[in-house]
Each structure stands twice: as C-alpha cells, then as structure tokens.
Amino acid sequence: MDFLTIDFETATAARDSACEVGLTEVRGGQVVGTRSWLVRPTSYPHFDGINRAVHGIAPEDVADAPPFDELWEELGPLVEGQLLIAHNAAFDMSVLRKSLEYYGRPLPTLEYACSYVFAKQVWTGLPSYGLGPLCRLHAIPLQHHRAGADSEATARLALLAFAEKGVASKEELGPKLGINLGRMHAGGYSPSGAIRAARRTAPIVGDPSKHDPDSPFYGRSVVFTGTMLSMTRSEAQQLVADLGGIVGNNVTGGTHYLVVGQQDYRVGPDGMSRKQKKANELVARGAELEVISEKEFLDAL
Numbered sequence: 001m002d003f004l005t006i007d008f009e010t011a012t013a014a015r016d017s018a019c020e021v022g023l024t025e026v027r028g029g030q031v032v033g034t035r036s037w038l039v040r041p042t043s044y045p046h047f048d049g050i051n052r053a054v055h056g057i058a059p060e061d062v063a064d065a066p067p068f069d070e071l072w073e074e075l076g077p078l079v080e081g082q083l084l085i086a087h088n089a090a091f092d093m094s095v096l097r098k099s100l101e102y103y104g105r106p107l108p109t110l111e112y113a114c115s116y117v118f119a120k121q122v123w124t125g126l127p128s129y130g131l132g133p134l135c136r137l138h139a140i141p142l143q144h145h146r147a148g149a150d151s152e153a154t155a156r157l158a159l160l161a162f163a164e165k166g167v168a169s170k171e172e173l174g175p176k177l178g179i180n181l182g183r184m185h186a187g188g189y190s191p192s193g194a195i196r197a198a199r200r201t202a203p204i205v206g207d208p209s210k211h212d213p214d215s216p217f218y219g220r221s222v223v224f225t226g227t228m229l230s231m232t233r234s235e236a237q238q239l240v241a242d243l244g245g246i247v248g249n250n251v252t253g254g255t256h257y258l259v260v261g262q263q264d265y266r267v268g269p270d271g272m273s274r275k276q277k278k279a280n281e282l283v284a285r286g287a288e289l290e291v292i293s294e295k296e297f298l299d300a301l
Helices: 049-055 068-079 089-102 115-122 131-137 147-165 170-177 233-243 274-284 294-300
Strands: 003-010 018-027 030-038 083-086 110-114 182-185 188-190 221-225 246-248 257-260 290-293
Touching: 003 049, 003 068, 003 089, 003 147, 018 049, 018 068, 018 147, 030 068, 030 147, 068 089, 083 089, 083 147, 089 110, 089 115, 089 182, 089 294, 110 115, 110 170, 115 147, 115 170, 131 147, 147 170, 221 233, 221 274, 233 246, 257 274, 257 294, 274 290, 290 294
Parallel strands: 003 083, 083 110, 221 246, 221 257, 257 290
Antiparallel strands: 003 018, 018 030, 110 182, 182 188
16 A cells, blocks of 8 residues: 655645645555655745644744745655545645645646545544544654644554555545545546535534533534535534534624635635625624634644
C-alpha cells in the first residue's frame, strides 16, 4: 500500500494563506519519510490571532520562506499521480486548490481520501474523531498542529485503519472503508466522502448526559451551510445538540456560529451561500457571530 499524507497550516481563515505544509511518504505499508516546509503566506505579514495560537507559527518564522508558487516547483512533482490522505481532507485539499488558483497554476492529477471520514467507519462510537483524540487512543506520538507531525500521525493512523479492515490496495479503499475517493485534475475536482446512507429526517434532540458547559457551542446557536465532507449535516447537528448547543436552520441576529462546508458551484462567483452573505452582513453590523470552517468546527469538538 503506497500513499502520501499531507497537512497544511494556514495564517488566516483564507484558504490560500498556507504558512506550512507537511508531507509523509508511505511505501509498502511503511512510513519512509516526512518533510515539512514553511511558506510565506499570501497574507504576509498578517496572521490571524486564532491561527497563530493554534500552530504557533509567527510572521518572523516565514519571512525568508518561499511563497507557495515557488514551493510548488518542488512539491508538485512529489504529489502528481499519487494517492493523498489528509485528516479532514476537505480543508487540506481546499488549501491546495485555492493556493494554486491564487497563483494561476493548474491543479495536479491525483486521488485522495479523508482519514477523518474513514476513521468513523473503522472505529465506530467514539466521542471524537479529531486527530489528537485518535492518536491518544492508538498511542501515536503527535506534536499537534505542526504540518510535518500531523502528516506523519495521519499516515500511522491510516495504516492502523487499513490493517483493521484488511485494506491492501487503493482499489479496496472504497468497498472496505465505505468511502468515495476524491479526484483532482487540471479540469477540476470531485470531493472525497463517506458513502451516504438515506438522509435522516428525525428531529435533532440532544442527549443531556453529554452536555459540556466548557464547549464553545454550549448554549450557543449553530447554523450550517454547504456540504460537510467529514460527516453528514445531521450528524454534525447531533454533535452540537449533544454538547448542549442550539441547532439553527437560518442565520439570524441570534446566531452565534455559522459553520461553512463545501459550497455548491451554483452559489455564484464569490463562492458564498445566502447564509454566509447574511452572516457577513450581521458581523459588519457588530453581531456577536463567528463564521468558521469545517476544520475549525472539528477542532472545537
């Protein structure tokens, strides 16, 4: 089983603001090496405080680092034609796409899968499928939120999952893990995700025994827009309700969080749904509302 794992850290909420990338190579079912590169982001020297608090990378750390456009001369040939795995691939593949789009570069040809998605298929019933909790469960060393360490931990986690389900080749990933491979090529991309069951229609009711007053979603109204690639929207809503949050369907003045998933191409050239536009308008008027990505949502669980 040969594949690469990839992880990005970003300077801001913008997906084209990569400030570090890590790549781990697996050949014959063995981790053979990990590399990481600092990147001077498009936002340089600006870093959002929340991003800096997560990964610890500061503007001075990337002052002499190459922009992604230059790094791609080295990185591009490494990923071309490969199978890539990322933990929450919706985020990392979006960073890759948006970074290349910013510099007018074509997308590489590759296939990819999400270890967050297939971990849920392998180890059912866990309270969290974040990289940190899964690594603690399986005794995988992790210096979380640095790209090289995250990519290597993802590789070791993936190998454990493949061994658990008897996955010996790329062709067995889909049927044995219940996922669809994502694909990227010069003409576009198709996302990776779990093979969906019938849509849930039962109302979302939280479990009071799981309420967590320390959760940022406790007692807060949370609305989702776009397609969640790590889980179904109803699964995400259930997690919020179980934590003691309030699940909303529309963005209003009482909304505290809008979680933005993968947007449909029909939303328009700015890539924003009506919910996100409404949220931005409310934020501009001083509303206490945060627009967060799927990755930020997962990290906060």
